[in-house]
Amino acid sequence: MVRTVIGGLLGGFAMYILGFLFWGTPLSAIALSRADGQASANLQAALAQALTPGGTGVYVIPDPATAQGTILYGRGPVAQVFYNSGGFPVTDGASLIGGFVLALVVGLLIAFALRFVAGGFAGRARAAALFALVAVLWPHVGQAVFNHAPWGYILYLAISDFLALAAAGLIAAKLMEEKVSSPAGTLH
Numbered sequence: 001m002v003r004t005v006i007g008g009l010l011g012g013f014a015m016y017i018l019g020f021l022f023w024g025t026p027l028s029a030i031a032l033s034r035a036d037g038q039a040s041a042n043l044q045a046a047l048a049q050a051l052t053p054g055g056t057g058v059y060v061i062p063d064p065a066t067a068q069g070t071i072l073y074g075r076g077p078v079a080q081v082f083y084n085s086g087g088f089p090v091t092d093g094a095s096l097i098g099g100f101v102l103a104l105v106v107g108l109l110i111a112f113a114l115r116f117v118a119g120g121f122a123g124r125a126r127a128a129a130l131f132a133l134v135a136v137l138w139p140h141v142g143q144a145v146f147n148h149a150p151w152g153y154i155l156y157l158a159i160s161d162f163l164a165l166a167a168a169g170l171i172a173a174k175l176m177e178e179k180v181s182s183p184a185g186t187l188h
Contacts, residue, residue: 009104012103012104080149106165110168110172113131
């Protein structure tokens, strides 16, 4: 049990570090598109004017819930906007702490799930890799398939999450590995 907890915590820490490498460094520019300064300011002003009454939320633009919205949606351009009316610091200490706690909890959950996998390290490693693959295919790649989300961003997100989840599982599986001792007097 102690190995499971240590493996889960170390796996969660690895997830957090990998998340930072993919999203907290200039490497994230691979996934993100940028608008120039003036276009960014214009879009921010338009968002504040059009969406503030509705408040923070996720918006599909144009809204296909009406006949006119359906026509506009078919013509494009379209967007799905994650909108926060209040804003927050680019490097938000509270979200970094919350993210670290979340990574540790997820690492522990992965480790405890792997305890149910029969066999040694190889079986647990395979289960961890398959779990990580399933965990990114449906929610992430599904966004590109069903909602026409940009493939570049989606694949970057899927790869970053797959590597983080797989690393957490592999670390936990390795630390749960039972040490097999040779019987006394056996020569190899």
